[in-house]
Amino acid sequence: MIPLEWYLTVGFLLFAIGVIGVLVRRSIIMVLLSIELILNSANITFIAYAHALQSITGQVIVFFILTMAAAEVALGLALVIALFRARAVLNVDEINLLRGCALLKIALFWGYFLTALFPCEGVSRSGLPAGGF
Amino acid sequence: MIPQLLFFYFGGVTVLSAIVAVASPNLIYSALSLLITFIHIAGLYILLHAEFIAAVQIIIYAGAILVLYLFVLMLFNPKQESRYLHRQVPVAIFLGLVLCGMMILAAFRSEILGQRGTPDPSVSPVQAIGVSLYTDYIFPFEMASFILLVAMFGTILLAGRFVQRRNE
Numbered sequence: 355m356i357p358l359e360w361y362l363t364v365g366f367l368l369f370a371i372g373v374i375g376v377l378v379r380r381s382i383i384m385v386l387l388s389i390e391l392i393l394n395s396a397n398i399t400f401i402a403y404a405h406a407l408q409s410i411t412g413q414v415i416v417f418f419i420l421t422m423a424a425a426e427v428a429l430g431l432a433l434v435i436a437l438f439r440a441r442a443v444l445n446v447d448e449i450n451l452l453r454g455c456a457l458l459k460i461a462l463f464w465g466y467f468l469t470a471l472f473p474c475e476g477v478s479r480s481g482l483p484a485g486g487f
Numbered sequence: 488m489i490p491q492l493l494f495f496y497f498g499g500v501t502v503l504s505a506i507v508a509v510a511s512p513n514l515i516y517s518a519l520s521l522l523i524t525f526i527h528i529a530g531l532y533i534l535l536h537a538e539f540i541a542a543v544q545i546i547i548y549a550g551a552i553l554v555l556y557l558f559v560l561m562l563f564n565p566k567q568e569s570r571y572l573h574r575q576v577p578v579a580i581f582l583g584l585v586l587c588g589m590m591i592l593a594a595f596r597s598e599i600l601g602q603r604g605t606p607d608p609s610v611s612p613v614q615a616i617g618v619s620l621y622t623d624y625i626f627p628f629e630m631a632s633f634i635l636l637v638a639m640f641g642t643i644l645l646a647g648r649f650v651q652r653r654n655e
Contacts, residue, residue, distance in 0.1 A: 356534070358496050364498040364531065367506055368524075371586035372501075375509035377579035378572050383514060383563075387521060387556065393504055394528055394548075397540075405535040409604030410615045413540050414624055417616070420547050421631040425638035427552045431559050432645035438563060466608040 368395035380445050382437075386430045393423045426446035490534060497530040512571045518556045525549045539613045 368391055375388030397416045404412025432443070443449060504523040509515045525548040532541035573579075607615065621629050 356490055358599075359594050360494065360498070361531065361535065364501060365593055366587050366590040366594070367502050367627075370583040371502070371505045371509055374579045375585040377582070378576050379509070380571055380573050381514065383556070383560065384517060387517060388509060390521065390548075390552065391508070391524070394525070397544075398528060398531060401535050401537045402531055402541060403601075404537070406498075406599065407601055407603050408606050410606070410612065410619055411604070412560070413537050413612070413616055414619050416540050417543065417620070417625075418627055418631055419636060420543060424547060424552060425634050427555055428638050428642045429645070431555060432642040432654060433564075434559065435646045444563070474591075479618075 356401055358406040361405075362399060365395040365398035365402065368392075368398065380442050380447060381450065382434055382446050382480070383431075385429065385446060386434070389430075390423065393419060395481075493530070494534055497527045500524075501527045501531065514560050515557070518553060518560060521556075522553050523547055525553065535618065536612070539616055 372391030372395060374386045375391065376385050379385055379388065381470040397419055400416045400419070404410065404416075437449065438444060441449075501524050504520045504527070508517045508518040508524060511520065525544060529541040529544040529549075532538075532544060610618070
């Protein structure tokens with residue numbers, strides 16, 4: 355009989371490795387891959403407690419986590435592909451589109467969005483100032 | 488004795504190949520050692536009597552997610568950089584070890600307050616999961632299918648290449 359704490363220790367070690375991977379690696383694909391490690395550590399913890407408590411609920415929740423992980427990987431890799439097409443970077447340090455006056459850029463983005471939806475007189479189509487910023 | 492040996496094999500290989508996956512400079516090697524990690528985690532699930540989850544783990548993680556990663560890696564073929572690690576390595580390792588130590592301490596010091604389930608011996612575990620999914624968890628089940636649908640639409644919108652029509 356293997357005690358519950360050993361399984362939890364394996365799960366927590368995987369979690370720590372995943373956190374270190376997210377913080378350490380510079381490639382955005384490796385950051386996504388480390389998030390997979392973190393999700394797997396959560397799964398191990400759920401299954402260990404489900405076995406210790408003789409309950410089926412933990413396995414059902416792991417099923418949902420697997421679904422969410424599949425969706426997350428598909429969307430994350432699609433974002434990476436879109437980013438690589440737009441700017442040809444994979445390094446997390448160089449992805450700084452929203453850096454600087456981030457609030458101003460977000461406000462300008464919503465201005466663009468709203469003027470595109472509801473065009474009216476006197477408002478420029480782009481919503482951006484002529485000279486850029 | 489045999490389950491302990493199997494646990495140490497599966498757990499040890501899981502942790503070691505996870506370390507290799509995080510530390511390897513080659514992205515293909517990282518993905519392949521993550522495959523080893525996933526398969527040995529499935530072995531841990533079998534030790535915990537969760538055979539259905541083990542099968543699903545191998546099918547989804549090792550079969551679908553890893554293939555997706557390998558496709559993207561081979562699509563980009565990113566060049567191997569000499570400086571693939573961030574400069575915050577010591578801080579990250581310190582933070583990770585402190586986090587892990589605190590969680591392990593909490594796991595060994597605490598006691599379980601949760602209520603024990605009452606498994607029905609006449610029903611197999613896979614059947615119990617199916618019944619539970621379609622009765623108690625029917626709304627989360629439908630939401631999961633909706634999340635998958637939205638993820639599919641979003642992936643097609645983000646990564647698809649749309650050719651603009653010339654004459655409209």
